[in-house]
Amino acid sequence: MALLEVEDLKVHFHTRHGVVKAVDGVSFSLNQGDVLGIVGESGSGKSVACLSLLGLVPSPPARVAGRALLNGQDLLGLDGDRLRQIRGRKISVIFQEPMTSLNPYLKIGAQLMEVLTTHERIPAADARSRSEAMLGRVGIPDPGIRMDQYPHQFSGGMRQRVMIAMALLAKPDVLVADEPTTALDVTIQAQILELIRDLQRELGMAVILISHAMGVVAEMSAQILVMYAGRIVERGAPADLFRKPLHPYTRALMDSMPAPTDGGSAAERQGCRERPVAGRRKRLAAIPGTPPDPANLPAGCPFAPRCPYVLDICRKTDPEERPAPENSGRTFRCHVDI
Amino acid sequence: MLKFVLKRLIGAIPVLWIIATLTFFMIRLAPGGPFDQDKNLPPDIMKNIEAKYHLDEPLPQQYTRYMKSLLRLDLGPSFKYANRTVNDIIAAAFPVSAELALWALMFALLVGVGAGTVASLHPGTWKDHSAMGLAMAGVCTPNFVLGPVLVLVFSLWLGWLPVAGWYGAADRILPAITLGAIYAAYVARLTRGGMLEILRQDFIRTARAKGLPESQVIIRHAFRGGLLPTVTFLGPAIAGIVTGSLVVELIFDIPGLGRFFVQSALNRDYTMVMGTALFYAVLIIFMNILVDIAYACLDPRVRYD
Numbered sequence: 001m002a003l004l005e006v007e008d009l010k011v012h013f014h015t016r017h018g019v020v021k022a023v024d025g026v027s028f029s030l031n032q033g034d035v036l037g038i039v040g041e042s043g044s045g046k047s048v049a050c051l052s053l054l055g056l057v058p059s060p061p062a063r064v065a066g067r068a069l070l071n072g073q074d075l076l077g078l079d080g081d082r083l084r085q086i087r088g089r090k091i092s093v094i095f096q097e098p099m100t101s102l103n104p105y106l107k108i109g110a111q112l113m114e115v116l117t118t119h120e121r122i123p124a125a126d127a128r129s130r131s132e133a134m135l136g137r138v139g140i141p142d143p144g145i146r147m148d149q150y151p152h153q154f155s156g157g158m159r160q161r162v163m164i165a166m167a168l169l170a171k172p173d174v175l176v177a178d179e180p181t182t183a184l185d186v187t188i189q190a191q192i193l194e195l196i197r198d199l200q201r202e203l204g205m206a207v208i209l210i211s212h213a214m215g216v217v218a219e220m221s222a223q224i225l226v227m228y229a230g231r232i233v234e235r236g237a238p239a240d241l242f243r244k245p246l247h248p249y250t251r252a253l254m255d256s257m258p259a260p261t262d263g264g265s266a267a268e269r270q271g272c273r274e275r276p277v278a279g280r281r282k283r284l285a286a287i288p289g290t291p292p293d294p295a296n297l298p299a300g301c302p303f304a305p306r307c308p309y310v311l312d313i314c315r316k317t318d319p320e321e322r323p324a325p326e327n328s329g330r331t332f333r334c335h336v337d338i
Numbered sequence: 339m340l341k342f343v344l345k346r347l348i349g350a351i352p353v354l355w356i357i358a359t360l361t362f363f364m365i366r367l368a369p370g371g372p373f374d375q376d377k378n379l380p381p382d383i384m385k386n387i388e389a390k391y392h393l394d395e396p397l398p399q400q401y402t403r404y405m406k407s408l409l410r411l412d413l414g415p416s417f418k419y420a421n422r423t424v425n426d427i428i429a430a431a432f433p434v435s436a437e438l439a440l441w442a443l444m445f446a447l448l449v450g451v452g453a454g455t456v457a458s459l460h461p462g463t464w465k466d467h468s469a470m471g472l473a474m475a476g477v478c479t480p481n482f483v484l485g486p487v488l489v490l491v492f493s494l495w496l497g498w499l500p501v502a503g504w505y506g507a508a509d510r511i512l513p514a515i516t517l518g519a520i521y522a523a524y525v526a527r528l529t530r531g532g533m534l535e536i537l538r539q540d541f542i543r544t545a546r547a548k549g550l551p552e553s554q555v556i557i558r559h560a561f562r563g564g565l566l567p568t569v570t571f572l573g574p575a576i577a578g579i580v581t582g583s584l585v586v587e588l589i590f591d592i593p594g595l596g597r598f599f600v601q602s603a604l605n606r607d608y609t610m611v612m613g614t615a616l617f618y619a620v621l622i623i624f625m626n627i628l629v630d631i632a633y634a635c636l637d638p639r640v641r642y643d
Contacts, residue, residue: 056547080552088549095547100540105562105637114558115548150638166548 001072002029003206004174009066011045011052011230018295022048022062024230030174035200035207037217037238039253040227043291046210049227050176054091055083070173089119092167094196096179098159102151108135108162109147115169134165138195157188161195168199175200178210193220214253218242226250229292229302232321236330246324246332248307255285301335309336339634343627350623354616358408361615362401365608372417372606391417404612413613418605424613427598432617434504435587435594439579441510442518442586446575449522451568454529455556458564461534469526476523481582485516485589502591509590517586521575525568533564562636569636573629577622 011023023045030036038046051057053068053075068075070090075083095101103111112131116122122130128147135143138161151159160180167175177196181189197220200207211217217224218238226234226241226249234247245251289306292298298305304314313335324330325337373379373387388394392403407414413424457469492512493501503509536542537560545559546552584596595614602610634640 054547056543084549084551086549087547093544093547095540095544097540101544103541103545103559103562104639106559107638114550114554118548118550118554152639163544166544 002069003032003034003071004030005067005069006049006053007067007069009049009052009068010064011048011057012063012065014061014063015295020295021230021297022057022294023052025066026227026230026232028225028232028235030206030208032173033200033204033206034223035197035209035221037221037224038208038210038227039212039214039217039224041212041287041291043294044227045230045294046227047178050178050208050210051093054087054093055080056087056093085119088115088167088172089170090172091174091176092170092172093176093178094160094163094167094180096182098156098163098183101163102159104151107148107150108154112147112162112166112169115166119170131165131169134169135162138162138165138168138199139191140165156184157192160184160188160192164192164195164199168203168205171203172205174206174208176208176210179212180209181216182211182213189216196220214257226253229297230294231302231333233303233334234330234332236324236332240330246330246338247303247334248309248336248338249287249303250332251338252285252287252306252308256287258284309338311335339631343631346623346627346630350620353623354619357619358405358612358616359401361612362404363397365603365606365611366397368606370606372608374606391415404609408616413616414609416602416607416610418602418607418610424609427610428595428613428617431593431595431598434592435580435583435596438510438513438517438583438586438592438594439576441514442521442579442583443576445514445518446521446525446579447568449518450525451529451565453522454526454531454568455533455564457526457530458533458537459556466530470530473523473526476519477527479519481516481520482585482589484519485512485586488512488516489589502589504590504592504594513586513590513592516589517579517582520582521579524571524575528567528571529565532567533560536560536564539563566633566636569629569632572632573622573626576625576629580621581618 006029007027009023009026010021013020013022026045026049028036038049040046048057048062052062052064055064055078057064064076066076070086075086078086102108109128109131112135113124113127116127116130117124132143132147135146140146140158140161146154151162154162164180175196180196181192184192193216196207196209199205207220209217209220218241221238224236224238224241225232226247228249234241234245234250236246241250242254245254287306292302292305298315300313300315300318301307302318304310307314317335319333319335321331321333324332371393372391373384379387385394392400395403404414411425413428416422416424416427419427453469453473457466460466489501489512492499499512500506500509542555542559545555550558581596583592583594584600586592587594587596588600595617598610599614599618601607602614
C-alpha cells in the first residue's frame with residue numbers, strides 16, 4: 001500500500017465571481033522514501049493541492065472533495081484536532097518565503113521547540129537539545145547561540161535551513177517542499193536542494209517537491225507531475241519527460257528552460273527566469289499568453305488557447321488522461337500525438 | 339536599554355521646563371487673581387496676603403523664586419486651601435485618581451482586546467459587525483454623556499449600583515466604565531486591525547502547519563505582533579485616561595486629583611494649577627517611556643541605541 005494515496009482531489013473556491021476550480025480531479029500516490037515533483041506555472045494549483053490535504057488552504061473557504069489516504073487514513077475527513085496531529089508530525093511543510101514564514105517576534109529556538117512540545121510530551125530541556133542538534137544538522141554554525149536569536153538575525157538561506165530543521169524535527173513521513181528555493185539566490189538554491197536531498201535519504205521520508213522550475217524538480221524526483229489549470233496534464237519519470245515530452249505544455253516548459261549546452265551554469269538551469277541572451281545561440285522560448293482564469297475556464301482543453309498544436313477537437317472536448325503509447329506508467333492528457 | 343531610558347529622562351527636563359514656564363505665565367495672563375473672589379478685603383489685609391505669597395514682587399522675580407523651589411521638588415503652598423501645600427494635596431488625592439485610572443485601563447484593555455480579537459477572527463460576520471458597531475458608538479460617545487446615562491440606567495432605574503461616591507467596590511464600576519469606554523472602543527478597533535494584519539502573515543500559516551492548536555497560534559504567534567498598535571496607543575491612552583478622569587471625578591463625586599485641578603484653575607490658585615499640570619506632565623512622560631520599553635520587549639527588531 002502506498003504511503004499517501006490521493007484520489008480525485010478537488011479544491012473549489014466558491015466566490016462572488018463563480019466557482020474557482022483551483023484543483024480539479026488530481027490523483028497521485030507516493031511511496032515511502034519517494035520523491036515526487038510537481039511542476040506548473042503560478043496558479044496551476046500545485047500548492048493548493050498539497051496544502052488542502054492538511055486543511056491549510058487560505059480563505060475564502062474552500063470545498064475540498066476526493067480522498068487522501070495517509071497510511072490508509074483519509075485526511076480529508078479528519079476533524080480539526082486529528083488533523084493538527086498530522087500536521088508537522090506526519091506531514092510537514094516548507095514554504096516558499098523564508099523571510100516571512102518565521103515569526104519575527106519569537107526566538108528561533110522557541111519556534112523549533114514548540115514543534116516537539118506540541119507533538120510529543122517531552123521536557124523542555126530535551127526539546128531544546130534535539131532542536132539544537134537539528135539546527136546543527138541542517139548546517140547552521142553555533143546552533144547553541146543561534147537558538148536564542150531572532151529571525152531578523154538570519155540570512156534568507158539560513159532561515160530556509162531553519163524552516164527545514166523545523167519541518168523535520170518530528171521526523172515526518174512526508175515533507176512537502178513548496179517552492180523551497182524560489183525566493184533564494186541561485187547560489188543558495190543548489191545548497192538548499194542538496195540539503196533536502198541528503199536529509200530525505202538519511203531519514204527515508206517521502207518528499208513532494210513543488211516548483212515552477214522544471215530543472216529544480218527533475219534533478220531530485222523519481223516521478224514528475226506536470227500541472228496546468230488545476231489538473232495533471234502529464235506524469236512520468238524525469239528522463240522520459242526530457243527525452244520526449246508528450247503534452248504540448250510540458251514541451252513548452254522545457255523550451256522555456258536554458259539548455260545545458262547553452263553554456264548556462266547549473267544554477268541557471270534551475271530557474272526559468274528571463275536571463276540576458278547576449279552570446280547565446282538562440283532565444284529562450286516563452287509560453288505565449290497567460291494561464292487561464294480558473295473561474296472561467298475555456299470549453300475543451302484549458303491549454304488550447306496557448307497551444308501551438310491545437311486542433312478543432314481541442315476547443316470542444318476536454319481530453320481524458322491516457323497512457324503513453326510506448327511506455328507503461330507514463331500518462332498524458334492531450335488529443336494530439338506530438 | 340538603560341542608556342535609552344537615561345536619554346529619555348534627560349530629554350524630559352527641557353520639556354518640563356517649557357511646560358512650567360508656559361503655565362506660569364499663562365495662568366497669570368488670565369484675568370483675576372487668587373484672592374479676587376473673597377469678600378472685599380481692606381487694602382491693608384490684601385497687601386499682607388500678597389506679601390505672604392510674594393505676589394507683590396515683580397513677575398520675573400516670582401518666576402525665579404518658583405523655579406528655585408521647583409528644583410527642590412517643592413510645589414509651594416496652595417493659595418486657596420490654607421495651610422496645605424500642593425505636595426500634600428497631590429499626595430492625598432492622586433492615589434484615588436490612580437486607582438480609578440487603573441480600573442478604567444483594565445476595563446479598556448480587557449473589553450477592547452477581547453472584542454477586537456473576536457472580531458478579527460471572524461471578519462465580516464455578525465460578531466465582527468456587532469463588536470465594531472459598538473466600538474464606533476463608544477468612540478462617538480463623550481464620557482460626560484455616558485456617565486449620566488449609566489447612572490440613570492444602573493443606579494436610578496435598576497438600582498444595582500450607587501449613584502456616586504468612592505467607598506466600596508461597587509462605587510468603582512460605573513466610573514471605571516465611563517472613563518474606560520472610549521478607550522475600550524479605540525483598543526478594539528486597533529486590536530482588530532493589528533490582528534487582521536498579523537493573521538494573514540506567512541508565519542501564522544507556518545504555525546498552523548506545525549500542528550499547533552489554534553489557541554496557541556493566536557496567543558503565542560499572533561498576539562505579539564497583533565497587539566503592537568494597541569501598545570503604541572497605550573501612551574496617549576494613559577494620558578487621556580488620567581486627564582479624562584477630571585470629568586468623571588466630577589460626575590461621580592470622587593475625591594481625586596481631577597477635582598482639584600479644575601477647581602484650582604477656576605480659583606486662580608496659581609501654585610495648585612502649576613503643581614497639578616507639572617505632575618500630570620511628569621506622569622505622561624513617564625508612561626510614554628514605559629510604553630516604549632514595552633514596545634522593545636514585544637518586538638525584538640526595535641533597538642534603541
